[in-house]
Amino acid sequence: MSTSDIPALAEHIDQLIAEGRAHEVPAEQLQALVTAATRLYAAANEGAAHASEPLRDSASTTDAVVLTCALLKARDLNPFDLALWFSRSRVAG
Template sequence: MSISEETALREPSARLAADTPLDRLVEPLQRIAERLRDEPTRGVPPGADEPLLRTLVAATATVYAAASEATGGEIPLGEGVSTTDALVLACALLRAHHLNPFDLALWFTRGEAR
Protein backbone atom coordinates (compact mmCIF):
# COMPACT_ATOMS: atom_id res chain seq x y z
CA MET A 1 0.00 0.00 0.00
CA SER A 2 1.39 3.40 -0.94
CA ILE A 3 1.93 6.22 1.54
CA SER A 4 -0.90 8.23 -0.06
CA GLU A 5 -3.26 5.25 0.32
CA GLU A 6 -2.28 4.84 3.98
CA THR A 7 -2.84 8.57 4.57
CA ALA A 8 -6.26 8.38 2.92
CA LEU A 9 -7.23 5.51 5.22
CA ARG A 10 -6.19 7.41 8.35
CA GLU A 11 -7.32 10.90 7.34
CA PRO A 12 -10.88 11.17 5.99
CA SER A 13 -10.19 14.64 4.57
CA ALA A 14 -7.58 13.06 2.28
CA ARG A 15 -10.35 10.98 0.71
CA LEU A 16 -12.22 13.96 -0.72
CA ALA A 17 -10.19 14.19 -3.93
CA ALA A 18 -9.52 10.47 -4.35
CA ASP A 19 -10.69 8.66 -7.47
CA THR A 20 -9.82 5.00 -7.08
CA PRO A 21 -11.79 1.88 -7.99
CA LEU A 22 -12.93 1.70 -4.36
CA ASP A 23 -14.17 5.30 -4.47
CA ARG A 24 -16.26 4.49 -7.53
CA LEU A 25 -17.80 1.49 -5.73
CA VAL A 26 -18.50 3.26 -2.46
CA GLU A 27 -20.71 6.09 -3.73
CA PRO A 28 -23.49 3.89 -5.18
CA LEU A 29 -23.37 1.63 -2.12
CA GLN A 30 -23.72 4.66 0.16
CA ARG A 31 -26.79 5.77 -1.81
CA ILE A 32 -28.36 2.32 -1.40
CA ALA A 33 -27.57 2.29 2.33
CA GLU A 34 -29.02 5.78 2.80
CA ARG A 35 -32.19 4.73 1.01
CA LEU A 36 -32.49 1.68 3.27
CA ARG A 37 -31.97 3.83 6.38
CA ASP A 38 -34.56 6.35 5.18
CA GLU A 39 -37.11 3.77 4.03
CA PRO A 40 -36.28 0.39 5.63
CA THR A 41 -39.54 -1.15 4.39
CA ARG A 42 -38.35 -0.89 0.77
CA GLY A 43 -35.94 -3.75 1.39
CA VAL A 44 -32.78 -4.53 -0.48
CA PRO A 45 -32.44 -3.45 -4.10
CA PRO A 46 -33.46 -5.86 -6.87
CA GLY A 47 -30.73 -8.35 -7.68
CA ALA A 48 -29.18 -8.24 -4.19
CA ASP A 49 -29.54 -11.98 -3.66
CA GLU A 50 -27.62 -14.09 -1.14
CA PRO A 51 -24.67 -14.98 -3.40
CA LEU A 52 -24.19 -11.34 -4.38
CA LEU A 53 -24.37 -10.16 -0.76
CA ARG A 54 -21.93 -12.88 0.35
CA THR A 55 -19.49 -11.77 -2.36
CA LEU A 56 -19.87 -8.12 -1.38
CA VAL A 57 -19.32 -8.79 2.34
CA ALA A 58 -16.38 -11.12 1.65
CA ALA A 59 -14.68 -8.61 -0.63
CA THR A 60 -15.27 -5.76 1.84
CA ALA A 61 -13.90 -7.86 4.71
CA THR A 62 -10.80 -8.73 2.69
CA VAL A 63 -10.14 -5.09 1.76
CA TYR A 64 -10.65 -3.95 5.37
CA ALA A 65 -8.42 -6.71 6.79
CA ALA A 66 -5.66 -6.00 4.27
CA ALA A 67 -5.79 -2.26 5.00
CA SER A 68 -5.75 -2.92 8.75
CA GLU A 69 -2.73 -5.19 8.44
CA ALA A 70 -0.93 -2.69 6.18
CA THR A 71 -1.45 0.17 8.64
CA GLY A 72 -0.51 -1.93 11.66
CA GLY A 73 -3.88 -1.99 13.42
CA GLU A 74 -7.59 -1.52 13.25
CA ILE A 75 -8.95 1.26 11.11
CA PRO A 76 -11.63 3.00 13.20
CA LEU A 77 -15.03 2.77 11.55
CA GLY A 78 -16.47 5.70 13.47
CA GLU A 79 -20.10 6.66 13.07
CA GLY A 80 -20.50 5.08 9.64
CA VAL A 81 -21.87 1.78 10.98
CA SER A 82 -24.82 1.67 13.35
CA THR A 83 -24.60 -0.53 16.43
CA THR A 84 -27.39 -2.75 15.13
CA ASP A 85 -25.80 -3.13 11.69
CA ALA A 86 -22.42 -3.91 13.27
CA LEU A 87 -23.88 -6.62 15.50
CA VAL A 88 -26.01 -8.17 12.75
CA LEU A 89 -22.96 -8.40 10.48
CA ALA A 90 -20.64 -9.59 13.28
CA CYS A 91 -23.06 -12.37 14.25
CA ALA A 92 -23.49 -13.45 10.62
CA LEU A 93 -19.72 -13.56 10.12
CA LEU A 94 -19.18 -15.55 13.32
CA ARG A 95 -21.92 -18.05 12.43
CA ALA A 96 -20.62 -18.43 8.88
CA HIS A 97 -17.31 -19.63 10.27
CA HIS A 98 -18.76 -21.65 13.15
CA LEU A 99 -17.21 -19.29 15.68
CA ASN A 100 -18.64 -18.26 19.04
CA PRO A 101 -18.21 -15.31 21.42
CA PHE A 102 -15.27 -17.07 23.11
CA ASP A 103 -13.44 -17.29 19.78
CA LEU A 104 -14.19 -13.62 19.22
CA ALA A 105 -12.85 -12.73 22.68
CA LEU A 106 -9.51 -14.30 21.80
CA TRP A 107 -9.23 -12.11 18.70
CA PHE A 108 -10.70 -9.07 20.40
CA THR A 109 -7.58 -8.61 22.51
CA ARG A 110 -5.27 -9.11 19.54
CA GLY A 111 -2.78 -6.29 19.38
CA GLU A 112 -3.61 -4.82 22.78
CA ALA A 113 -0.69 -3.94 25.03
CA ARG A 114 -0.30 -6.41 27.85
Protein backbone atom coordinates in the same frame (compact mmCIF):
# COMPACT_ATOMS: atom_id res chain seq x y z
CA MET B 1 -11.25 -0.79 -11.17
CA SER B 2 -9.08 1.63 -9.30
CA THR B 3 -9.19 2.89 -5.74
CA SER B 4 -10.91 6.02 -7.05
CA ASP B 5 -13.95 3.85 -7.94
CA ILE B 6 -14.56 2.82 -4.33
CA PRO B 7 -16.40 6.02 -3.26
CA ALA B 8 -18.83 5.60 -6.17
CA LEU B 9 -19.51 2.01 -5.12
CA ALA B 10 -20.14 3.10 -1.54
CA GLU B 11 -22.48 5.85 -2.76
CA HIS B 12 -24.40 3.38 -4.92
CA ILE B 13 -24.84 1.04 -1.95
CA ASP B 14 -26.03 3.92 0.26
CA GLN B 15 -28.56 4.82 -2.44
CA LEU B 16 -29.89 1.25 -2.60
CA ILE B 17 -30.40 1.30 1.16
CA ALA B 18 -32.02 4.75 1.15
CA GLU B 19 -34.43 3.62 -1.57
CA GLY B 20 -35.34 0.49 0.42
CA ARG B 21 -33.92 -1.75 -2.30
CA ALA B 22 -31.23 -3.61 -0.34
CA HIS B 23 -33.29 -6.80 -0.54
CA GLU B 24 -32.90 -6.70 -4.34
CA VAL B 25 -29.19 -7.51 -4.11
CA PRO B 26 -28.78 -11.25 -4.82
CA ALA B 27 -27.28 -13.21 -1.92
CA GLU B 28 -24.32 -14.30 -4.04
CA GLN B 29 -23.45 -10.70 -4.90
CA LEU B 30 -23.82 -9.57 -1.29
CA GLN B 31 -21.59 -12.45 -0.19
CA ALA B 32 -18.96 -11.49 -2.79
CA LEU B 33 -19.04 -7.85 -1.66
CA VAL B 34 -18.77 -8.61 2.06
CA THR B 35 -16.02 -11.16 1.42
CA ALA B 36 -14.01 -8.71 -0.68
CA ALA B 37 -14.44 -5.87 1.85
CA THR B 38 -13.45 -8.18 4.71
CA ARG B 39 -10.33 -9.39 2.92
CA LEU B 40 -9.41 -5.83 1.92
CA TYR B 41 -9.76 -4.57 5.49
CA ALA B 42 -7.70 -7.46 6.89
CA ALA B 43 -4.96 -7.07 4.27
CA ALA B 44 -4.77 -3.29 4.70
CA ASN B 45 -4.41 -3.57 8.47
CA GLU B 46 -2.18 -6.64 8.77
CA GLY B 47 0.96 -5.52 10.56
CA ALA B 48 -0.09 -1.86 10.60
CA ALA B 49 0.96 0.29 13.53
CA HIS B 50 -2.67 1.26 14.10
CA ALA B 51 -5.79 -0.40 12.71
CA SER B 52 -7.94 1.89 10.60
CA GLU B 53 -11.51 2.54 11.72
CA PRO B 54 -13.62 0.01 9.81
CA LEU B 55 -16.94 1.87 9.88
CA ARG B 56 -18.25 5.34 9.20
CA ASP B 57 -20.70 6.95 11.61
CA SER B 58 -23.52 6.14 9.19
CA ALA B 59 -23.27 2.46 10.20
CA SER B 60 -25.27 2.08 13.40
CA THR B 61 -24.32 -0.07 16.35
CA THR B 62 -27.11 -2.44 15.30
CA ASP B 63 -25.64 -2.64 11.78
CA ALA B 64 -22.25 -3.53 13.24
CA VAL B 65 -23.65 -6.19 15.57
CA VAL B 66 -25.81 -7.76 12.84
CA LEU B 67 -22.74 -8.10 10.62
CA THR B 68 -20.57 -9.31 13.50
CA CYS B 69 -23.07 -12.05 14.39
CA ALA B 70 -23.36 -13.10 10.75
CA LEU B 71 -19.57 -13.27 10.40
CA LEU B 72 -19.24 -15.35 13.57
CA LYS B 73 -21.94 -17.77 12.40
CA ALA B 74 -20.41 -17.97 8.92
CA ARG B 75 -17.18 -19.29 10.40
CA ASP B 76 -18.80 -21.37 13.18
CA LEU B 77 -17.38 -19.12 15.90
CA ASN B 78 -18.96 -18.22 19.23
CA PRO B 79 -18.55 -15.33 21.69
CA PHE B 80 -15.79 -17.23 23.53
CA ASP B 81 -13.81 -17.57 20.29
CA LEU B 82 -14.37 -13.89 19.66
CA ALA B 83 -13.01 -13.02 23.10
CA LEU B 84 -9.84 -14.97 22.37
CA TRP B 85 -9.34 -13.21 19.03
CA PHE B 86 -10.25 -9.85 20.53
CA SER B 87 -7.34 -10.14 22.97
CA ARG B 88 -5.00 -11.07 20.10
CA SER B 89 -4.12 -7.94 18.20
CA ARG B 90 -3.10 -8.35 14.55
CA VAL B 91 -1.77 -4.82 14.61
CA ALA B 92 1.96 -4.37 15.21
CA GLY B 93 2.90 -2.55 18.25
